[in-house]
Amino acid sequence: MSRVGALDTNCGDQPGAAAQVLTAHRLFRFYRAAGEEIFALVGVSLSVDAGELVAVAGPSGSGKSTLLALLGGLDEPDGGSVVVDGLVISHRPETERAAIRARSVGILFQYGNLLDHLTVGQNMRLAARLSGTTVAPPDVSGRLAQVGMAGTENMLPRQLSGGQAARAGLAVALVNDPPVVLADEPTAELDSGSERQVLGLLRLAADGGTAVVIASHSPRVLAVCDRVVHLADGQISRIDQLGEVR
Numbered sequence: 528m529s530r531v532g533a534l535d536t537n538c539g540d541q542p543g544a545a546a547q548v549l550t551a552h553r554l555f556r557f558y559r560a561a562g563e564e565i566f567a568l569v570g571v572s573l574s575v576d577a578g579e580l581v582a583v584a585g586p587s588g589s590g591k592s593t594l595l596a597l598l599g600g601l602d603e604p605d606g607g608s609v610v611v612d613g614l615v616i617s618h619r620p621e622t623e624r625a626a627i628r629a630r631s632v633g634i635l636f637q638y639g640n641l642l643d644h645l646t647v648g649q650n651m652r653l654a655a656r657l658s659g660t661t662v663a664p665p666d667v668s669g670r671l672a673q674v675g676m677a678g679t680e681n682m683l684p685r686q687l688s689g690g691q692a693a694r695a696g697l698a699v700a701l702v703n704d705p706p707v708v709l710a711d712e713p714t715a716e717l718d719s720g721s722e723r724q725v726l727g728l729l730r731l732a733a734d735g736g737t738a739v740v741i742a743s744h745s746p747r748v749l750a751v752c753d754r755v756v757h758l759a760d761g762q763i764s765r766i767d768q769l770g771e772v773r
């Protein structure tokens with residue numbers, strides 16, 4: 528897989544920062560629906576440092592999910608590029624994008640990222656195997672304990688509450704200590720207690736050096752982030768720097 532060249536890294540809104548692990552350069556994404564062209568993203572650039580917690584905010588339809596999908600290589604941009612941990616993830620065959628994603632990106636979805644027919648522990652071991660690492664059984668229980676889920680290794684996702692499923696999903700997303708975590712509306716379906724726990728864990732991951740991007744419009748989510756990138760009609764309309772600049 529090709530490493531990014533010097534020119535490619537000179538993008539985003541914090542050029543030159545050494546610790547950038549995620550950069551998106553002038554992303555465009557168009558859709559055609561019912562004969563109409565929809566401009567979901569129009570020239571969005573973004574850089575995220577290791578240890579930074581960044582929220583992507585904006586009203587429904589502003590392009591948050593589209594942006595996260597492009598950052599994680601789940602979708603291809605019509606223009607622009609994405610670099611994850613030194614590797615260009617955009618404009619590659621899906622198999623190569625999946626390999627980069629498995630190694631470098633933990634993904635947490637609103638409706639969970641657990642496979643229904645596998646136990647929590649099996650979900651974690653599968654994610655680890657796909658990333659090229661292995662997690663020994665004691666590590667699985669240790670990691671579950673870290674997210675307040677001790678004793679759930681042999682439970683199926685349907686046996687968990689919404690908050691537990693979100694925390695188990697986070698344990699899966701973090702199983703190989705990826706440099707980047709992307710969370711799309713991770714707390715939208717949770718009660719406030721569970722939301723606090725999940726946000727605390729995402730904050731902890733960032734404080735431990737992970738670059739975390741959360742798509743959300745919840746004020747409680749935005750409050751724990753270092754930076755809030757506001758989208759409107761597929762473009763960055765404002766950036767709020769909340770935490771200290773690293």
Ligand SMILES: Nc1ncnc2c1ncn2[C@@H]1O[C@H](COP(=O)(O)OP(=O)(O)OP(=O)(O)O)[C@@H](O)[C@H]1O
Nearest residue numbers: 558559560565567586587588589590591592593594
């Ligand atoms: N597969 C698709 N086909 C056609 N249009 C799409 C598709 N995916 C997204 N869009 C459109 O692109 C725009 C951005 O959508 P996106 O889901 O990224 O917004 P969002 O900010 O995440 O919204 P929400 O908060 O409701 O999830 C919207 O106008 C949406 O209707």
